[in-house]
Amino acid sequence: QNLLEANEEKAQEVRDFLNQKHIFMVNLISSPGSGKTTLLEKTLPILKQKFRVAVIEGDVETERDAKRLDLYQVPVSLINTKGACHLESVSIEKALLAFDLDQLDLIFVENVGNLVCPAEFDIGEHAKVAMLSVPEGDDKPLKYPLLFQEASLTILNKIDLLKYTDFDKTRFYDDLERVNPNLSVIELSCKTNEGIDAWVDWLDKRRIASL
Amino acid sequence: QNLLEANEEKAQEVRDFLNQKHIFMVNLISSPGSGKTTLLEKTLPILKQKFRVAVIEGDVETERDAKRLDLYQVPVSLINTKGACHLESVSIEKALLAFDLDQLDLIFVENVGNLVCPAEFDIGEHAKVAMLSVPEGDDKPLKYPLLFQEASLTILNKIDLLKYTDFDKTRFYDDLERVNPNLSVIELSCKTNEGIDAWVDWLDKRRIASL
Ligand SMILES: Nc1nc2c(ncn2[C@@H]2O[C@H](COP(=O)(O)OP(=O)(O)OP(=O)(O)O)[C@@H](O)[C@H]2O)c(=O)[nH]1
Numbered sequence: 001q002n003l004l005e006a007n008e009e010k011a012q013e014v015r016d017f018l019n020q021k022h023i024f025m026v027n028l029i030s031s032p033g034s035g036k037t038t039l040l041e042k043t044l045p046i047l048k049q050k051f052r053v054a055v056i057e058g059d060v061e062t063e064r065d066a067k068r069l070d071l072y073q074v075p076v077s078l079i080n081t082k083g084a085c086h087l088e089s090v091s092i093e094k095a096l097l098a099f100d101l102d103q104l105d106l107i108f109v110e111n112v113g114n115l116v117c118p119a120e121f122d123i124g125e126h127a128k129v130a131m132l133s134v135p136e137g138d139d140k141p142l143k144y145p146l147l148f149q150e151a152s153l154t155i156l157n158k159i160d161l162l163k164y165t166d167f168d169k170t171r172f173y174d175d176l177e178r179v180n181p182n183l184s185v186i187e188l189s190c191k192t193n194e195g196i197d198a199w200v201d202w203l204d205k206r207r208i209a210s211l
Numbered sequence: 212q213n214l215l216e217a218n219e220e221k222a223q224e225v226r227d228f229l230n231q232k233h234i235f236m237v238n239l240i241s242s243p244g245s246g247k248t249t250l251l252e253k254t255l256p257i258l259k260q261k262f263r264v265a266v267i268e269g270d271v272e273t274e275r276d277a278k279r280l281d282l283y284q285v286p287v288s289l290i291n292t293k294g295a296c297h298l299e300s301v302s303i304e305k306a307l308l309a310f311d312l313d314q315l316d317l318i319f320v321e322n323v324g325n326l327v328c329p330a331e332f333d334i335g336e337h338a339k340v341a342m343l344s345v346p347e348g349d350d351k352p353l354k355y356p357l358l359f360q361e362a363s364l365t366i367l368n369k370i371d372l373l374k375y376t377d378f379d380k381t382r383f384y385d386d387l388e389r390v391n392p393n394l395s396v397i398e399l400s401c402k403t404n405e406g407i408d409a410w411v412d413w414l415d416k417r418r419i420a421s422l
Pocket residue numbers: 030031032033034035036037038039065112113114157158159160161188189190191192346347348349354375376377378
């Protein structure tokens with residue numbers, strides 16, 4: 001239990017520090033391939049017009065996602081976990097050193113692709129955002145409940161694929177209601193851009209609320 | 212390191228025991244929603260004609276997958292990990308107690324949906340089978356390399372969705388070659404049944420080779 005406690009303490013330190021700097025940090029969590037990096041690719045150009053944004057990119061191996069995001073000319077700090085299946089607050093604290101924190105408003109953390117462990121770790125964020133993509137199936141909120149309980153928002157991504165799959169939205173919303181009755185959902189497609197405005201809106205409002 | 216060593220010892224005991232009983236055990240690993248349970252739903256009716264089959268179902272929460280497989284009248288033993296992100300050999304040993312091991316030829320273990328940790332744990336299986344689905348993207352072998360290094364086979368599932376995604380098979384095979392040059396791949400769709408015969412064939416051959 002000591003590891004989790006030490007992580008919580010460090011996370012609180014990180015959040016206090018970010019609060020002093022008036023920076024809002026979002027922890028984006030999903031299975032591998034749900035579309036976290038693609039969402040950031042779609043969002044960064046829009047957000048850059050309103051905020052000073054940076055990204056902490058968490059991956060087991062490679063710089064692939066970090067390189068994809070470098071194209072958007074925002075500061076990107078990569079953490080290769082070399083096998084660990086989730087990010088912890090100690091590595092976030094180190095990654096933050098790469099940024100000029102007096103010049104930022106918003107930080108995204110793209111966590112390691114994993115629907116289980118990242119939900120257990122506070123990394124100093126102001127909000128966890130869960131992402132689920134349509135092809136994964138409608139049963140995940142009940143099967144992997146902790147993430148959906150901890151998250152402030154769920155993004156249902158790849159809704160352009162709804163017509164090609166057997167995803168049952170009624171079951172998805174019913175299950176989500178049982179796991180976390182207050183959880184808001186944004187239906188989104190990084191292909192058609194549906195829902196992107198609602199996501200940018202949510203970020204704007206949540207940032208203001210956290211200041 | 213002790214935990215991993217203790218797990219390895221127990222796994223070897225489990226495998227030795229299965230060998231005495233002439234039982235072949237496959238450990239099926241993928242991200243959440245790649246199609247593990249659906250593949251078993253498609254395969255069990257065919258395999259039951261050749262072999263005496265059982266399933267160990269690993270899930271964080273719920274009996275949903277176990278109930279889906281109960282319909283196929285094979286013995287199913289459920290392990291709810293209550294938060295652990297992978298199965299270990301101690302829980303497999305316990306799950307095996309639910310079966311009459313003198314009446315079995317083949318056991319499938321459906322591991323917890325997670326592309327990271329299950330690859331590190333030997334649970335006494337004769338082969339790890341990695342599953343990746345087309346919507347997750349073509350970059351996973353290099354981004355989550357351990358599973359593709361440990362696996363004896365990779366199933367590329369949901370190939371019926373290839374035409375609706377930007378999955379690049381050339382990149383996928385190039386990356387897989389770099390991670391594990393000997394790894395065979397079966398392209399499959401649980402919707403169109405393409406590749407199901409090749410999968411049944413592979414199981415048949417591997418079982419014979421392991422006896
Ligand atoms: N059809 C469709 N495909 C999408 C959408 N969003 C992302 N994709 C595709 O999904 C695949 C995976 O997207 P990524 O953004 O790399 O996923 P990720 O969550 O960052 O993956 P990891 O970092 O490996 O966990 C890619 O092939 C994307 O093109 C969407 O809204 N619709």
